[in-house]
Amino acid sequence: MKKGYLEVYTGNGKGKTTAAIGLAIRAAGAGLHVLFAQFVKGMKYSEIRALERFSDLVTVRQYGRGCFIERQAEKEDVDAAVSGLKDVRECIRSGIYDLIILDEASIAVFYSLFTVDELIGVIRERKPECEVVVTGRCAPQKLIDEADLVTEMREIKHYYTNGVKARIGIER
Amino acid sequence: MKKGYLEVYTGNGKGKTTAAIGLAIRAAGAGLHVLFAQFVKGMKYSEIRALERFSDLVTVRQYGRGCFIERQAEKEDVDAAVSGLKDVRECIRSGIYDLIILDEASIAVFYSLFTVDELIGVIRERKPECEVVVTGRCAPQKLIDEADLVTEMREIKHYYTNGVKARIGIER
Numbered sequence: 001m002k003k004g005y006l007e008v009y010t011g012n013g014k015g016k017t018t019a020a021i022g023l024a025i026r027a028a029g030a031g032l033h034v035l036f037a038q039f040v041k042g043m044k045y046s047e048i049r050a051l052e053r054f055s056d057l058v059t060v061r062q063y064g065r066g067c068f069i070e071r072q073a074e075k076e077d078v079d080a081a082v083s084g085l086k087d088v089r090e091c092i093r094s095g096i097y098d099l100i101i102l103d104e105a106s107i108a109v110f111y112s113l114f115t116v117d118e119l120i121g122v123i124r125e126r127k128p129e130c131e132v133v134v135t136g137r138c139a140p141q142k143l144i145d146e147a148d149l150v151t152e153m154r155e156i157k158h159y160y161t162n163g164v165k166a167r168i169g170i171e172r
Numbered sequence: 173m174k175k176g177y178l179e180v181y182t183g184n185g186k187g188k189t190t191a192a193i194g195l196a197i198r199a200a201g202a203g204l205h206v207l208f209a210q211f212v213k214g215m216k217y218s219e220i221r222a223l224e225r226f227s228d229l230v231t232v233r234q235y236g237r238g239c240f241i242e243r244q245a246e247k248e249d250v251d252a253a254v255s256g257l258k259d260v261r262e263c264i265r266s267g268i269y270d271l272i273i274l275d276e277a278s279i280a281v282f283y284s285l286f287t288v289d290e291l292i293g294v295i296r297e298r299k300p301e302c303e304v305v306v307t308g309r310c311a312p313q314k315l316i317d318e319a320d321l322v323t324e325m326r327e328i329k330h331y332y333t334n335g336v337k338a339r340i341g342i343e344r
Binding site: 013031152 | 179181186187190192193194195197198200202204217221222223225226303316319320323324325327328329330344
């Protein structure tokens with residue numbers, strides 16, 4: 001593997017975490033070692049259960065207490081994110097992972113659970129060939145500046161606006 | 173499962189096929205049956221190999237002869253796509269799939285391998301609760317009009333422009 005890049009997936013459209021799952025699976029398909037670290041969310045959604053089939057190659061860590069998008073972030077949310085980021089740093093320093101996905105890390109910064117400088121500091125500790133993927137809406141400008149690849153998932157049309165709730169196996 | 177929707181992922185950014193893989197995995201994680209049908213591409217990339225671990229739930233079909241983005245589409249490409257679409261129709265009519273992914277089908281339409289009306293005709297034959305996902309750049313307007321959800325993956329920054337080639341386990 002050559003130099004590892006920093007990829008950022010952001011925007012208000014569907015497909016950010018989904019793309020991250022796809023990246024994890026593709027890497028595992030090539031025999032690479034993956035850390036799938038998820039902030040903010042803590043629910044064992046279908047995609048997390050699916051990753052269990054790759055437990056020889058994909059390590060899943062969840063640092064969230066469940067979504068607080070519809071409530072205020074509490075001290076426990078901050079603590080969970082901060083200790084999560086510390087855990088990620090240890091994983092990065094271990095040097096065993098070829099791909100590290102920091103799912104919803106941009107949202108964690110947006111809600112001030114940790115700072116973008118703290119996040120970038122951890123990312124910079126990776127071994128040169130390690131790829132890092134950060135997802136989440138509202139990616140901070142500093143992270144975009146640091147990234148090699150940035151994709152915005154832009155919502156053009158969405159049935160949620162017609163009152164459809166998240167469906168098991170499709171959205172969660 | 174409730175009413176199945178038509179989801180379209182398009183745009184020039186990275187993450188369309190990757191998100192489709194993620195959707196397949198998430199659905200499999202919930203025990204749903206998935207058809208992952210890929211047009212245009214025919215290569216056994218890492219993500220296709222990864223899906224083999226879900227062979228009890230995910231059926232993979234490839235109808236392409238390899239990318240022809242850098243060459244003219246030939247008669248064999250048209251034949252492969254047309255018979256692929258026929259195969260998809262049979263799979264849809266079987267009623268066994270809860271999620272059907274038509275990867276790169278928009279590109280197949282863009283290169284006139286089949287028409288958007290033929291594509292939509294097949295999609296409309298699905299059972300009411302079957303979700304359909306279509307990926308590929310340049311999604312035709314008729315398909316967008318038909319869709320319940322449309323996400324554009326927009327490239328904001330990309331290292332390809334710096335001459336980096338697709339890497340195994342990361343891009344392919």
